[in-house]
Amino acid sequence: VRIDENKIISEIKQVKPxxxxxxxxxxxxxxVQQLASKIEKEYNVRTxxxxxxxxxxxxxxxxxASRLGxxxxxxxxxxxxxxxxxxxxxxxxxxxxxxxxKVIKESLSxxxxxxxxxxxxxxxxxxxxxxxxxxxxxxxxxxxIGEGQxxxxxxxxxxxxxxxxxxIRDKIDxxxxxxxxxxxxxxxxxxxxxxxxMLDPYLTIAEDVTPLAxxxxxxxILQLYNARDAERFGVIIGLREGQNLFKRAMQIRSKxxxxxxxxxxxxxxxxxxxxxxxxxNIDAFIQTACPRISIDGETFSKPILSIPQIEAxxxxxxxxxxxxxxxxxxxx
Amino acid sequence: VRIDENKIISEIKQVKPxxxxxxxxxxxxxxVQQLASKIEKEYNVRTxxxxxxxxxxxxxxxxxASRLGxxxxxxxxxxxxxxxxxxxxxxxxxxxxxxxxKVIKESLSxxxxxxxxxxxxxxxxxxxxxxxxxxxxxxxxxxxIGEGQxxxxxxxxxxxxxxxxxxIRDKIDxxxxxxxxxxxxxxxxxxxxxxxxMLDPYLTIAEDVTPLAxxxxxxxILQLYNARDAERFGVIIGLREGQNLFKRAMQIRSKxxxxxxxxxxxxxxxxxxxxxxxxxNIDAFIQTACPRISIDGETFSKPILSIPQIEAxxxxxxxxxxxxxxxxxxxx
Numbered sequence: 001v002r003i004d005e006n007k008i009i010s011e012i013k014q015v016k017p018x019x020x021x022x023x024x025x026x027x028x029x030x031x032v033q034q035l036a037s038k039i040e041k042e043y044n045v046r047t048x049x050x051x052x053x054x055x056x057x058x059x060x061x062x063x064x065a066s067r068l069g070x071x072x073x074x075x076x077x078x079x080x081x082x083x084x085x086x087x088x089x090x091x092x093x094x095x096x097x098x099x100x101x102k103v104i105k106e107s108l109s110x111x112x113x114x115x116x117x118x119x120x121x122x123x124x125x126x127x128x129x130x131x132x133x134x135x136x137x138x139x140x141x142x143x144x145i146g147e148g149q150x151x152x153x154x155x156x157x158x159x160x161x162x163x164x165x166x167x168i169r170d171k172i173d174x175x176x177x178x179x180x181x182x183x184x185x186x187x188x189x190x191x192x193x194x195x196x197x198m199l200d201p202y203l204t205i206a207e208d209v210t211p212l213a214x215x216x217x218x219x220x221i222l223q224l225y226n227a228r229d230a231e232r233f234g235v236i237i238g239l240r241e242g243q244n245l246f247k248r249a250m251q252i253r254s255k256x257x258x259x260x261x262x263x264x265x266x267x268x269x270x271x272x273x274x275x276x277x278x279x280x281n282i283d284a285f286i287q288t289a290c291p292r293i294s295i296d297g298e299t300f301s302k303p304i305l306s307i308p309q310i311e312a313x314x315x316x317x318x319x320x321x322x323x324x325x326x327x328x329x330x331x332x
Numbered sequence: 333v334r335i336d337e338n339k340i341i342s343e344i345k346q347v348k349p350x351x352x353x354x355x356x357x358x359x360x361x362x363x364v365q366q367l368a369s370k371i372e373k374e375y376n377v378r379t380x381x382x383x384x385x386x387x388x389x390x391x392x393x394x395x396x397a398s399r400l401g402x403x404x405x406x407x408x409x410x411x412x413x414x415x416x417x418x419x420x421x422x423x424x425x426x427x428x429x430x431x432x433x434k435v436i437k438e439s440l441s442x443x444x445x446x447x448x449x450x451x452x453x454x455x456x457x458x459x460x461x462x463x464x465x466x467x468x469x470x471x472x473x474x475x476x477i478g479e480g481q482x483x484x485x486x487x488x489x490x491x492x493x494x495x496x497x498x499x500i501r502d503k504i505d506x507x508x509x510x511x512x513x514x515x516x517x518x519x520x521x522x523x524x525x526x527x528x529x530m531l532d533p534y535l536t537i538a539e540d541v542t543p544l545a546x547x548x549x550x551x552x553i554l555q556l557y558n559a560r561d562a563e564r565f566g567v568i569i570g571l572r573e574g575q576n577l578f579k580r581a582m583q584i585r586s587k588x589x590x591x592x593x594x595x596x597x598x599x600x601x602x603x604x605x606x607x608x609x610x611x612x613n614i615d616a617f618i619q620t621a622c623p624r625i626s627i628d629g630e631t632f633s634k635p636i637l638s639i640p641q642i643e644a645x646x647x648x649x650x651x652x653x654x655x656x657x658x659x660x661x662x663x664x
């Protein structure tokens with residue numbers, strides 16, 4: 001694992017902050033702790049590490065950094081086409097220098113039924129795309145890497161954004177996802193509607209996640225039908241900084257009111273069943289914070305729909321077909 | 333249960349907000365939901381309910397309300413001498429109209445060994461203090477109710493503030509706590525160092541919480557000694573709006589550095605063991621968010637000291653006695 005320390009150091013030299021805030025996914029905390037000590041010693045900058053879970057580049061701490069009086073907030077591990085968010089947050093890359101050669105070799109037998117492959121991955125493996133493309137081309141495949149768009153770099157996908165994978169879906173027979181994250185690979189399969197094979201370089205396993213994706217899709221559809229006859233809806237606005245889709249939530253509220261539903265807007269920072277069961281006189285929830293909360297299969301006692309799901313439900317209520325509601329580049 | 337609706341309505345009439353945010357302890361959510369519907373219908377004001385846990389009047393949502401574009405935030409259920417916090421937060425009373433007569437009668441046999449009693453309670457029973465005083469006086473006790481100070485009204489205590497109980501401790505033989513909250517009653521016993529009897533009007537039980545308080549105190553002392561030889565400290569700054577004691581945390585950091593310790597400041601919104609075990613190379617934590625997190629006996633894998641505990645540890649390191657470190661009017 002390599003954290004882009006140079007970027008952090010150069011920002012520190014430029015801004016000369018008294019204090020900085022560091023946040024990262026849990027797995028990188030040991031490295032970030034070491035880095036913090038080093039920065040304190042060598043640059044005489046006070047460091048504060050965030051211990052809250054960090055879900056993605058939607059989950060920044062720009063306002064928190066301001067309240068703590070830190071001049072810079074480094075959000076480590078979720079690289080993106082955007083390098084700065086808010087007033088003081090800088091996104092810092094992490095590179096995983098694991099070798100994909102072996103797992104690619106391992107995958108050839110399961111990939112041989114396809115001619116044209118798309119490749120995509122998450123930020124920490126983006127630097128492996130070129131080499132992977134070359135290796136797969138040498139093995140005889142026609143390879144396509146989707147262009148970046150908005151927040152996404154070439155070939156990049158996030159938990160709710162799949163543009164570079166979605167946009168090439170008519171040019172390919174299957175997608176290859178680099179990394180050890182079923183969460184992301186299944187997202188790719190659901191968004192593109194194409195067979196998706198995850199190349200896990202750690203376990204050296206090529207896993208076709210398509211059947212799992214189908215299972216998740218069925219569950220999403222079921223949940224949607226479970227909410228069909230609900231009368232009282234809670235519309236949840238996420239309180240994490242980048243997950244606060246207030247306007248979107250209010251649009252959904254208005255539309256639900258048009259359908260004659262009873263609607264209560266609700267704010268919540270960490271959306272768990274434990275916090276929702278308290279609302280006894282609500283039949284179903286819509287949550288606008290993060291589509292993955294609804295789709296990933298954590299068990300909730302009541303239906304809790306993401307934005308694509310409530311849009312599908314609106315269609316059902318209108319007497320239309322629900323469409324293939326997850327086959328979209330963006331689940332928001 | 334009576335929520336002070338008149339206060340809410342009069343604020344709404346005055347401010348004429350487009351939207352309001354409502355937060356309350358979990359137990360009052362059904363009532364607050366009903367109230368929200370009523371406000372939407374009768375006053376054409378959009379309501380948003382917070383579903384996050386609400387721990388006290390340290391746990392307001394003034395910044396969140398601002399980010400949501402709401403003009404008023406009603407923090408319901410934690411009455412205080414301060415009626416407004418931040419720019420838009422109004423504290424709203426809840427009154428529990430339960431009758432204490434029966435439990436007082438029930439308590440007389442266990443109280444008879446004392447002559448002079450202090451009475452204290454939490455916000456929702458404050459209106460019962462007068463009647464209780466009268467009943468106990470009629471039974472022959474000398475009754476003292478401590479004067480309010482800072483945030484606290486006469487006879488009021490909170491989770492970390494005990495002024496009105498603490499200040500009368502030399503004038504009384506024991507304290508009577510009104511309500512069904514061992515959490516608060518034990519706090520009173522620890523802060524005052526006096527026998528404390530909780531009068532639970534729901535179960536009609538008079539419970540002497542003093543033995544439990546002694547147990548909690550022992551555990552607090554043990555935890556403190558467990559941290560005595562720690563080398564690497566994490567100093568936690570709470571991210572809940574009223575729990576962010578950044579300066580206090582930095583003072584503790586400086587002092588730990590003077591003792592030659594390694595210190596890493598950490599931010600955390602909801603302090604749980606699950607979030608702390610990730611920090612493998614930290615031996616002990618100091619948390620400045622809320623003393624009760626350390627003292628209430630949730631099990632943490634590593635020592636996690638509150639502010640009074642780290643102050644006691646400083647004394648131990650200086651070769652002094654640790655003092656009776658919880659016998660204070662304020663645990664911050």
